[in-house]
Amino acid sequence: MHFTYKYINHEIEKFQKYSDFIFLQVWCKARHPFNIAKFDQYPELQTIFNKLEQNPGEWAQFFVKAVKDIYGEFLKLGKAQKKELSRCYQINNNVARLCRNNTLVPINYTDLQKKHRKISTLLKTFYDRLYGSESPLILKEFGNLKDIRVLHYKAFIEKNFNGHEGVCPFCGLNPIKGNDHSKLEAYDHFIPKAQYPFNSINFKNLAPMCHECNSSYKLKINPVLNIDPLSKNATKRKAFYPYSQEEWKIKITVNLHNVDFKNLRKEEISIDASCAGRLEEIES
Structure with missing residues (x-):
């Protein structure tokens, strides 16, 4: 990243709070058959869940089921197993720490499947759908994630680019749509939601990214993993955190290997990026 975004506190964070409560206070404390009293400590979410149970729509029933x-x-599960899953949940949602620490490894669906096959399948179905065009969080009972995201985007652009068109910090080249546009840039999951559970609705893991970066380059690339091209072995690495309060200076060097500029071919151009003390982050 060429520069970081400024994170904003916003109503949209309530969806992650809902996720935190359901996972840590309901699922990880599962005892006795399920009942609505499991939400007693979170009256707002309890009211929402009650309304969803009475809503016959597919999206509402998907969430409830x-x-x-x-x-x-x-x-x-036993107490120790629940405690371990609680720990995994908290690690996967601490995106800043995952970026800073090259020894802290988040659990992915592949590893979760080996330990808890049924749970892994159910969690993937649930978390994959929490953020997207068919998210149950779009329902009026939740306050409509889609509408709240528009408000978040406007506040985000105002905070980071004074409301105007900005530059994508991931490539440093393409524009990020400002508040005078009728469309929004897509929010991209920094830690890929297809590979990792628990953080699909965490806006510390979501950041606006230009269309070129999001659709052509980032795709499902995992910035916190280095994959050896020959052995295919993966090792944890550091990465630039999109909302870091740290500052860094990236040096871009362009080398032209032909003095005949009019006939210069792209293979005769090399671009190198460097940042003092940030080798792993640059490689990511």
């Missing part, structure tokens, strides 16, 4: 089905699987 997922919460109950996953709770049922957690009931089968």
